[in-house]
Amino acid sequence: MSNPRSAKTKKRTRIQQENELKILNSALEVFSQHGFRGSTVDQIAEMSDMSKPNLLYYFNSKEAIIRILIDQLLDKWLDPLRKINPDGEPLSEIQSYMRRKLEMSRDFPRESRLFANEILQGAPRVQDELRDLKKLVDEKAQVITSWIRAGKLAKCDPYHLIFSIWATTQHYADFDVQVKAVLGPKLSGPGRFEDAARFLDHLYINGLKP
Amino acid sequence: MSNPRSAKTKKRTRIQQENELKILNSALEVFSQHGFRGSTVDQIAEMSDMSKPNLLYYFNSKEAIIRILIDQLLDKWLDPLRKINPDGEPLSEIQSYMRRKLEMSRDFPRESRLFANEILQGAPRVQDELRDLKKLVDEKAQVITSWIRAGKLAKCDPYHLIFSIWATTQHYADFDVQVKAVLGPKLSGPGRFEDAARFLDHLYINGLKP
DNA sequence: TGTAATATTTACCAGACGGTAAAAAAATGC
DNA sequence: GCATTTTTTTACCGTCTGGTAAATATTACA
Incomplete structure (x- = not known):
């Protein structure tokens, strides 16, 4: 063989x-x-x-290697979204989801960047995975919608809410060099993830209105 | 010659x-x-x-071409940030900045992806530009801090606020394929930028609290 | 219209790349 | 300790890639 x-x-x-x-x-x-x-x-x-x-x-082959990596990745990547509990307290479910995603950016930045590279270059190898992704997001979007209907959450587009959580959290992995360059050596320690979490908590719950 | x-x-x-x-x-x-x-x-x-x-x-050379593209890019890219007016109404300044960035993602997605590619791959060609970026961000972070001190804005980390605006807006250019895959053909029209703007407006001002 | 400057094509090259064949070396199981 | 299987090395190959030299064609201008 x-x-x-x-x-x-x-x-x-x-x-x-x-x-x-x-x-x-x-x-x-x-x-x-x-x-x-x-x-x-x-x-x-x-x-x-x-x-x-x-x-x-x-x-x-080279192709075979990245295929395996991508397969391993996606499962891990969607896990935080799966864990959203429809019966939980809406605001704190959103908050926990955001925190879980932020932890993934902190603990698995290479996986995040690999995925970002794939998507950025037109996702030639992750078409199937994107279909699964859509299914899961549709499902969770319905949950969020039901929360809004129940008056537990401000009226907003659930899809764009999910996008914004992806964007803000993955940013710390994908744009790490930029984040570090802007924060400078003093603020670039591991504590930046705590700072980010604190900021995002506040943003997602209260917004910026004083 | x-x-x-x-x-x-x-x-x-x-x-x-x-x-x-x-x-x-x-x-x-x-x-x-x-x-x-x-x-x-x-x-x-x-x-x-x-x-x-x-x-x-x-x-x-190939290198010479990308150098020129990058030089052209950065200037355009930082323009929305430069336009933030220290004497304006804080909440609406933030809002306008977010909208301008979103418009850039809509109108210049290729530039956004080029920059994303550079950063993602360790920013080997944009070291100088990142220094300029830091200077400008430091400056605007101070403006935001003064707004917070004046009680015009909720207390929050200005750097992470800027990061979150970058992340959420550039997401629509850099992760376009993913956004389209998740939204499906019906919602993927040009109107998705309007939907995004509406969502982000609400998020940045009021948060998700009902 | 003639001529100098500009623009394009043709024919290359040296190195890097993904991948293979086959032999040598090392580990395994009896 | 010996035979079989697994692992590693050596020596390649065809293709692609960035880039060059030189000849040819086209344009601009006096």
Whole structure:
């Protein structure tokens, strides 16, 4: 068999497990920074302390690697949205969702940037995933609408509400260099996520009116 | 002289002006969709109805083209922020700024995506510009702080306020495919920018509290 | 209309890229 | 310790890419 991953259910050896993990980790690093076409297999191989042919022994192609990364990503990415509880207190559900998304930007910035790269470049590889995404968002938009009807939330477009939460939270991962450049060395510590959370809490609940 | 652009102040011929414009326009299209390394000179040349050597007669290198695009971009990009008037009515100044940024996303999505690509990939070419950006943001953050002190605005972090406006507005350009996929064909018309503006107006002024 | 300057084409090149074949080396199981 | 499987290395290949040299065609202007 040419490739260990193509074996259907055969148990993986220790070396396989280690190397596949190492490769995927390097690939995430490289792809998230340079995008797919901007990355080279050699870069990923070098970061994995491996020769290019050796890497291609574990994964058939560059394309195969990013496919796996994307599949792993989307599930994790949608989890915070799934966790929104229709029976919870609306304002605090929104708030928790925002916080969960912000934590993802803090803890998984590479995943965020990989996804951003894909979308930015026209999402050629995530068409199916976008369909799933729409389904889930439609569902949650209905929940939000029901909250508004019940008078628990200000009247607003639920889709754009969700967009704004995505945008504001992912910004801290995707535009990290810009955020750091603007905040300067003093304010760029890990505390910036706390500051962001505090600001967004206030914005989403009370707005800017004094 | 090998290249018409390298001539210091010599007046440009009609053909030069036309072709340079055509090339820069194609380059913006290509770079904004594929990023720098993901784009090829041939792509840009083809889109300009030109051979690659002919294109390189007008611009010395691929790098030179993106440099010019970036220089043109930043100025335009910071304009809405510059226009914030310290003597205006705070809430409506914020609102106008948000609207101006949203209009830029609507009218110049390629510029937005080009910039996003640069930042996402570590901003290797925009270090100087980020310094200018910081200066301007520091200045406007002070204005916002003075508004808060005067009791004209809710107490909040001015930097994160600016970040949130950038994020929410640029989202509609940078993540356009995702926005369209989620909204579906019916809601994806040009009217989505009006819907977004309405939502953001309400969010930034009143928040979500019913 | 002739001529100098500008613009375009043709034919390349050297290096990087994704990927393969096959042999050598290392690990595994008996 | 030996045979089998797994892993790694070496040596490639065809294609694409950014860029160049030089010849040709076109334009502008006196």
